[in-house]
Amino acid sequence: MNLRSDEWYGGTDRNSYIHRAWMRRGLPSSAFDGRPQIAIANTASDLTPCNAHLNEVAESVKHGVYEAGGIPHNLPVVSPGETNVRPTAMLWRNMAAMAMEEMFRANPIDGLVLLGGCDKTIPALLMAAASVDLPAVVVPGGPMLSGTFRGAPLGCGTDVWKLSEEVRAGRLPQDTFLRSESSMIRSRGHCNTMGTASTMAIMAEALGMTIPGIAGTPAADSRLLEGAHAAGRLAVDLVRDGRPVSDVLTAGSFHNAIVALAACGGSTNAVVHLLAVAGRLGLDLTLEDFDRIGGDVPLLVNLQPAGEYLMEDLFRAGGPLAVLNQVRDLLDPQAMTVTGRPLVDVLPEHEVFDRQVIAPRAEPLIDDAGIATLRGNLAPDGAIIKPAAASPELLVHRGRAVVFDSIEDCHARIDDPDLEVDATSVLVLRGCGPKGYPGMPEVANMPLPEKLLEQGVRDMVRICDGRMSGTAYGTVVLHVAPEAAAGGALALVRDGDEILLDVPNRRLELLVDEDELATREVSPGTLAGYARPERGWEKIYVEHVLQADRGVDLDFLVGRTGPVVERESH
Incomplete structure (x- = not known):
């Protein structure tokens, strides 16, 4: 050997x-x-x-x-x-x-x-x-x-999103929400x-x-x-x-x-x-x-x-x-x-011992549960959606865009009572891709506007060049490629633009004439939201990171190098 x-x-x-000698230490x-x-x-x-x-x-x-x-x-x-x-x-x-x-x-x-x-x-x-x-x-x-809280099991992560939205909707007291903290983990x-x-x-x-x-x-x-x-x-x-x-x-x-x-x-x-x-x-x-x-x-x-x-x-x-x-x-x-x-x-x-947890093949929870890949002028290199976590009635949807240039912009304006948004709107968040943020954060499942939560709305179509937590849910189109910061059309979307989501036909379209899009420029607000690191790992990352459709790896790390080391140390 x-x-x-x-x-x-x-x-x-x-x-x-x-x-x-240096490794002996008693061996x-x-x-x-x-x-x-x-x-x-x-x-x-x-x-x-x-x-x-x-x-x-x-x-x-x-x-x-x-x-x-x-x-x-x-x-x-x-x-x-x-x-x-x-x-x-x-x-x-x-x-x-x-x-x-x-x-x-x-x-x-x-x-x-x-x-x-x-x-x-x-x-x-x-x-x-x-x-x-x-x-x-x-x-x-x-x-x-x-863990359990008030007699019910707590889903780590998932129930954080649910409970926090109930607080924002005025249906759960803040102190009750905070009491769940010690039960979550x-x-x-x-x-x-x-x-x-x-x-x-x-x-x-x-x-x-x-x-x-x-x-x-x-x-x-x-x-x-x-x-x-x-x-x-x-x-x-x-x-x-x-x-x-x-x-x-x-x-x-x-x-x-x-x-x-x-x-x-x-x-x-x-x-x-x-x-x-x-x-x-x-x-x-x-x-x-x-x-x-x-x-x-x-x-x-x-x-x-x-x-x-x-x-x-x-x-x-x-x-x-x-x-x-x-x-x-x-x-x-x-x-x-x-x-x-x-x-x-x-x-x-390996047998199934509880068919409430693992459904029989003949009686699945959802017939077709895979990740859906979407393409169109808004995502020519692809975007994805998880139909199993989405609202079925929103898988085919046409609505007007409400655009946020960064996650900070979203946090600042999402609960503004004067925000022009309704349940049919499509929330668009950009500047959250691998280069733009940088690092592609889990923000694609952006919070719903407080005024809509108060009306009972619990899901909307959301589109982002970032990711979302695996513990999250909703009708969220994510990993849009190319991202806004890499020249993607997401950077050109404006408030009021109509967007078509058609998951059965795998389409994601910005319903704006191509000639008009060709004349649009990226807004100063969008550009201001992009990361511009000057040193360290973030600079290396932004200069070399690949887009979501290629795994967000660094371009110089693709491929197998092997275990060989050519030079001795002494």
Whole structure:
């Protein structure tokens, strides 16, 4: 067995002496004699609260690595926490992925166990691992347990949006809303709705990058530690078998992930993350693939925000693989898992135990639940909408635009009693794309005007070049490409312009004559809202970030570089 780490530790020269001596710290000499060196890429951080428990998970991984004959190394990596970092965690996904990639390549390691939980950590880990292409396995950190307030379960994130809108509508006292705060987060773990964190754990499993059955295991459940132990053992086996990430992540893997995304009602954020991971592998994944593969897949999972239950219920009901077992005929039969078995071969072992949570294939919650890709003069490179989270009566809609030049402009004017808006209006928010903000924040599900909330309006068509939280809901067109700051037509929309949304026909049109559009200039207010960083990561990001239809990765990071380091350190 040829180990990459032998390039550091093998031999009798000064360099190998230095590498071994500084790593000994109580280890025997046999630790560097042909034993796989496994890095535990650990996104634990007190400032990423959803990942704070991953140090405990890492200990279980270590035991598994040791048991299988490997040497484990805890490798803390950049951890962007969704709820804390400003201006938006998405700005730091690519930086985290780049830093992880460089540390994976630079260090004497033969394989990886990837520990992630909060929204951007699993995507960043997968992007980095795909670029370096070492053997790797993912251990998702798991959702929190379901909290309750006033006798009802709380959906983390989703109920924040709902309760805060009820306060704005005057239907819920502010102090009652604030009392729910201590009930929202019941335990360790990430959001318990089908938000981006839960979705990306399921995506990792559908891609074949986890031990089958681990995704969705609650963070507080001891079975997560059992699975982490097994992942440590498996990482050693992956090294001995010589099975890198590129052997697992194939076009068929992404096909399966798209099916899982639709069947589980997953977050729209999975689109940009899957596109980015595929780009690192050199795979040709497009927005049309999401529509083509996922468009006819039924929604089977009855979870918030599109449904009623929470992740703890999904795990109890059989978990994500019980869902995929019902749509097994739609999956790629050759796509492998890190265990060496095709995903479809493990599915018959997973039953559905609660059909209120996981609907039967013959009685789906929605017949066609995939992400819909829209095109038209307002989004020539594409935009997306999640029909499962939208109001059916708004999926075909024509209305007059009410335009906001930035999220700050929206916050300043949305509740103005004199705002010319009604329930048929189309709210347009621009300047929130990858370049314009920068970082493409989760603001596309902009709040509804207070005066309409008071009238009982709970949804409107909203269009934005940004993203929305996977815990959010509504008839929201997002990821408009190209964004306003990249020359997209979104920058030219004016108040009163008519916009047509036609989801069944996949159209998004600005109903303004092309000759008139050609004469329009971008308003000073719109230009003033664009980011113009002068230094640091933000400057690199704005100069090199790709648009939403290409995964919002950096242009110079697309493609796989591999694990080779050409130069010695001493």
